[in-house]
Amino acid sequence: MLSFDVIIAGLAIGSMYGLLALGYHITHIVSNTVNFSQGASLMVGAVVAYTMHVTWGLPLAVAIVGSILVCALLGLLIHRIVVAPFSKNGSIAWLMSTIAFGIILENAVMLTFGKESRSMPSPLPETPIRMFGAGVYPLEIVVPLVGLGCALALTLFLKRTLLGKALLAAAQNRDAAMLQGIAVSQLTSIAYMVSTSMAGIAGMLIAPKLNVYAGMGTMFGLKAFAVAIIGGMDSALGIMVAGLLYGLAEAAIASVLPSAYREIIGFGFVIVVLAIKPQGLFGRLSAQKV
Secondary structure (H helix, E strand, C coil): CCCHHHHHHHHHHHHHHHHHHHHHCCCCCCCCCCCHHHHHHHHHHHHHHHHHHHHHCCCHHHHHHHHHHHHHHHHHHHHHHHHHHHHCCCCHHHHHHHHHHEEEEHHHHHHHHHHHCCCCCCCCCCCCCEECCEECHHHHHHHHHHHHHHHHHHHHHHCCCHHHHHHHHHHHHHHHHHHCCCCCHHHHHHHHHHHHHHHHHHHHHHHHCCCCCCCCCCHHHHHHHHHHHHHCCCCHHHHHHHHHHHHEEEEEEECCCCCHHHHHHHHHHHHHHHHHHCCCCCCCCCCCCC
16 A cells, blocks of 8 residues: 555656657657657756746746746747657658757756756755655645646647647648648647657646756656557547556555665556557547558
8 A cells, every 4th residue: 555655756757758759749740750859958048947936046936937938949940840850751860850959958957057957946845745654745736736737738738728729620631721721830839849748747737746967858858658569649638547547556666675676667557568568548549541
């Protein structure tokens, strides 16, 4: 039986995996591409927020808005310069170019921000709250709530707004959307901006817990992609559920076994899922013309 503090910690980290994985989802459904520098975008969100709030002394609210804007502009840059020149010609070179861009970004931050990890102050009290016989930090309660709130906001944006419906139209039939006058290329840029913005939010949320450093997003990006695969790249709900379950599983494993087992079991499960259900646990098989 998992203790309450382990469950909360698992939900907190799992919601961040889900939030980051939704970034892979939105670009995939719109353009059939994904941004493999998504982990670096998470890191940028945390670094920009730290720089603006701690180094420059700006109010936290200003730092949060500034970080989201920087990440959104980063997403626009990634699509226009790193992805679009390859994807429009039908090439899959965008896969390597986004990986390369993430490495460049990480090392550029290492040169300017420094190699050492830095502690991001939490705006919430750092004294544990006693709940159900366990000590739970307020941040661990807020993080999954914000993560799930962002996921809900994304769902409402896609289903209830004109722009969101245009994104879904482009996802369902790109050619038909273009014939209807929908600017698919611009929508894809927006999808990338939303994707990197969510990564930036995840970075800011997790920064007080894991500290801020140039390489903080590497493993996060890999695990978020694993979550997207497990949940199903075309299922937003499935991805969020998979993220929460992945986080809970990690927390449970870490509570009884050395940390190395967490990665072995987690990525081993990804291989099993791919072997049994290549479309993911909640994904749909796509029809193929023969």
